[in-house]
Amino acid sequence: MRRQATPRTTLRLAVTVLGCLLAAPAWAQTPDTPPVVGTAPPALALTPETALTPPPLSGVPVTGAVAHGSKAADLAPLVLEAHPVVQAVMALLAAAVFAVLTVFLYKLVEYRIAFSRLARSARALGQDKAASGLPSCPLMASNQAARQEIADLPARLTSDLRASARERLDLSLARIEAAAVQRLRSGTGLLASIGAVGPFVGLFGTVFGIMNSFMAIAETKTTNLSVVAPGIAEALLATGLGLVAAIPAVLLYNHLTRRIAAYRHRLADGTAEVLRSFSRALDARMAAGG
Numbered sequence: 001m002r003r004q005a006t007p008r009t010t011l012r013l014a015v016t017v018l019g020c021l022l023a024a025p026a027w028a029q030t031p032d033t034p035p036v037v038g039t040a041p042p043a044l045a046l047t048p049e050t051a052l053t054p055p056p057l058s059g060v061p062v063t064g065a066v067a068h069g070s071k072a073a074d075l076a077p078l079v080l081e082a083h084p085v086v087q088a089v090m091a092l093l094a095a096a097v098f099a100v101l102t103v104f105l106y107k108l109v110e111y112r113i114a115f116s117r118l119a120r121s122a123r124a125l126g127q128d129k130a131a132s133g134l135p136s137c138p139l140m141a142s143n144q145a146a147r148q149e150i151a152d153l154p155a156r157l158t159s160d161l162r163a164s165a166r167e168r169l170d171l172s173l174a175r176i177e178a179a180a181v182q183r184l185r186s187g188t189g190l191l192a193s194i195g196a197v198g199p200f201v202g203l204f205g206t207v208f209g210i211m212n213s214f215m216a217i218a219e220t221k222t223t224n225l226s227v228v229a230p231g232i233a234e235a236l237l238a239t240g241l242g243l244v245a246a247i248p249a250v251l252l253y254n255h256l257t258r259r260i261a262a263y264r265h266r267l268a269d270g271t272a273e274v275l276r277s278f279s280r281a282l283d284a285r286m287a288a289g290g
Contacts, residue, residue, distance in 0.1 A: 083212055086234045089205035093241035096194045096201075100249045103187045107252075111259055114184065118263070122270045125277075138180035139270040145172040146278040150285070157286045169278060173271050181264060188256050195250035202242015209235025 121139040149169050153161065213231030 083208065083234065085208050086205050086212075086238055089201060089208070089238050090241055093198065093201060093205075093238070093245050096198055096245040096249075097241070099190060100194060100245060100252065103191060104248075104252055107187060107256060111184070111256075111263075114180075114263060115266075118266055118270065122266070122273070125270060125273050138176050138267055139274070141176050142173050142271055142274045143277075145169065145176065146274050146281075150278065150281050153282075153285065155285075157282065162282050162286065165282065166278075169275070173274070177264070177267055177271070180267065181260060184256075184260050184263060188253055188260075191249045191253040191256070195246050195253055198246030198249065199242045202239045202245075205238025205242070206235040209233075209238060 117137040118139055121137040125139065125143060146169055149165055153165055209231045212234070213228045216231060217228060
């Protein structure tokens, strides 16, 4: 049978539920989070200026573009306040960097023009076209030397005259090729010198800067970082400039050497075509004279 609830039981149940509801805020706090004691700080009134401007961060190091800008700005007084010998080393290395950049830009244009002219001349020789409208090129000069040699030969040829004509033409072609390669090699000696001497010039500035640091320690009789840091910073800057001048110079020198080898190979192919045409012309001359 189902027991009916008495008024006393109903009253007890209501008191129990009311006690649970009153004790709920105390249960909501976790054991790890202690209750906040004291008064809360006043609310910050936000104005349009304060809402758009972030609060200053005290004790946080400045990073990013601002830090890089300040470091770049610190290099100017470092160079100006350096020792005259270190300044001379830095100026010499800066001039070397400028020279490497100048040679790079000049050779980039020169090699592009040289290879373009050589390709046009090779196509014209392969199609037996006239060289009147083509620009000056070592291959065109070789072809002109072969034509001039054929024009200077007598009408009746012998084996000795043919051998001497071929020998004279070989000498002319060798001189033309040597002159063309010499023009392309101009400036590479400067790159080789900068690539070989640049690091040692920077090392000289490094040694002098460190020596200044030790002399400052001896004069002030202290090893404070503010005394040692300027000389070490000068030394490291000189070393960096030496590497900046030497590494691009070596890379550019190796690239130009490979380009010169490629140019000589293509010029040799065109010269072989000129010699083949010259041999055919000699055979036709000897057949007509015989």
